Amino acid sequence: xxxxxxxxxxxxxxxxxxxxxxxxxxxxxxxxxxxxxxxxxxxxxxxxxxxxxxxxxxxxxxxxxxxxxxxxxxxxxxxxxxxxxxxxxxxxxxxxxxxxxxxxxxxxxxxxxxxxxxxxxxxxxxxxxxxxxxxxxxxxxxxxxxxxxxxxxxxxxxxxxxxxxxxxxxxxxxxxxxxxxxxxxxxxxxxxxxxxxxxxxxxxxxxxxxxxxxxxxxxxxxxxxxxxxxxxxxxxxxxxxxxxxxxxxxxxxxxxxxxxxxxxxxxxxxxxxxxxxxxxxxxxxxxxxxxxxxxxxxxxxxxxxxxxxxxxxxxxxxxxxxxxxxxxxxxxxxxxxxxxxxxxxxxxxxxxxxxxxxxxxxxxxxxxxxxxxxxxxxxxxxxxxxxxxxxxxxxxxxxxxxxxxxxxxxxxxxxxxxxxxxxxxxxxxxxxxxxxxxxxxxxxxxxxxxxxxxxxxxxxxxxxxxxxxxxxxxxxxxxxxxxxxxxxxxxxxxxxxxxxxxxx
Numbered sequence: 384x385x386x387x388x389x390x391x392x393x394x395x396x397x398x399x400x401x402x403x404x405x406x407x408x409x410x411x412x413x414x415x416x417x418x419x420x421x422x423x424x425x426x427x428x429x430x431x432x433x434x435x436x437x438x439x440x441x442x443x444x445x446x447x448x449x450x451x452x453x454x455x456x457x458x459x460x461x462x463x464x465x466x467x468x469x470x471x472x473x474x475x476x477x478x479x480x481x482x483x484x485x486x487x488x489x490x491x492x493x494x495x496x497x498x499x500x501x502x503x504x505x506x507x508x509x510x511x512x513x514x515x516x517x518x519x520x521x522x523x524x525x526x527x528x529x530x531x532x533x534x535x536x537x538x539x540x541x542x543x544x545x546x547x548x549x550x551x552x553x554x555x556x557x558x559x560x561x562x563x564x565x566x567x568x569x570x571x572x573x574x575x576x577x578x579x580x581x582x583x584x585x586x587x588x589x590x591x592x593x594x595x596x597x598x599x600x601x602x603x604x605x606x607x608x609x610x611x612x613x614x615x616x617x618x619x620x621x622x623x624x625x626x627x628x629x630x631x632x633x634x635x636x637x638x639x640x641x642x643x644x645x646x647x648x649x650x651x652x653x654x655x656x657x658x659x660x661x662x663x664x665x666x667x668x669x670x671x672x673x674x675x676x677x678x679x680x681x682x683x684x685x686x687x688x689x690x691x692x693x694x695x696x697x698x699x700x701x702x703x704x705x706x707x708x709x710x711x712x713x714x715x716x717x718x719x720x721x722x723x724x725x726x727x728x729x730x731x732x733x734x735x736x737x738x739x740x741x742x743x744x745x746x747x748x749x750x751x752x753x754x755x756x757x758x759x760x761x762x763x764x765x766x767x768x769x770x771x772x773x774x775x776x777x778x779x780x781x782x783x784x785x786x787x788x789x790x791x792x793x794x795x796x797x798x799x800x801x802x803x804x805x806x807x808x809x810x811x812x813x814x815x816x817x818x819x820x821x822x823x824x825x826x827x828x829x830x831x832x833x834x835x836x837x838x839x840x841x842x843x844x845x846x847x848x849x850x851x852x853x854x855x856x857x858x859x860x861x862x863x864x865x866x867x868x869x870x871x872x873x874x875x876x877x878x879x880x881x882x883x884x885x886x887x
Contacts, residue, residue: 442467511565516612662883772814783824
């Protein structure tokens, strides 16, 4: 996200209590970052070190936390970051991902590294590759299809055929009915060059997890390739959602299997067959990787998640009805609900967090802070103009500050037009109108979730660059009519590390 409202960058070391009643985790984060290991518990069953790895759009972050099972305290021991610009490899290739994995793990002090007993990874949603399980290699000629890959932009004719096939089979509210869904990417790959029986789709987070789990997988291995049983390659509920995985029934639905067999003529499945609940153990780090990276061979790899959900886990939202609004280049909202809600006409979808009716519901709008750059607001001007705005007063306008036509949420309308008029001459008043317009879209988003039956929103935590503007926070609290505050932590790597000890 573009943090447009910052005049300086501050790293926040934060503390909060996580007491989600429907989960086993009850964590007190009472220690500041870069703490020392509590040697009292070394060698006992009460101390766990969990490594979280987040593969994001700008780079990779790692976070090692110490979790004391006895008193449920968490402390951050080590944090690292590697920007894609630092790597002499294309940022969208699995080679880059595995290089970053090896580099960041090796940066962790060896004394801490050998004590790590949980590892969890997140990646960008719907980023995927095709892997040849017999040849033990990524099909590099097919390329990586990133989170924002749109099949219509790649091949409009085949893209239309793909969407016709999917929409003829999938439920109306399916997350697969998008031109950037993982299933759409898979079908386009097959129509461009037919997949073979050894081929399997693997998400970005899956690729990291399986690198750690399976001897002979990926680029960290040495020696001759060892054929891999593709039925053992793991994925997770969150990454598999846009591939068509049914998170209610916890299996691939009949319509999807029929699509692959009858519409594409596949007598084999290119789908990951082991789809796990995020946070549960997928197995131990394989011996060859443990030796190469200096990890304990008993270290458990847990099923991962997407980067946005990992950031939510890190945020401090802990009770049903609590939500997180991310105010970056675009606006995204997520809320904890006791029931799932879906509506593709409004861009609303649900991720399952647990087996006991805990769901993360929400959507992502095209409005956001990017409009401020387009309209020429500098960081300095934003601060000056914000100081002149009274957040308790209404601007009297109905702005819908899109960068360009098209909206995803809270209404899915590819032709929705930006509204930036009537435009005041005064820049402070203009900023007032824009920020108020974004807040009204945010409020409409939460209203749409509640309208569909999600748990009523009680409190909103804020992440992203917009969270740094106290005036805007006060304005949003007025419009949302709910308590609104800055999230304690939104580092997805920290969220992954916490997810690693979720069920202990």
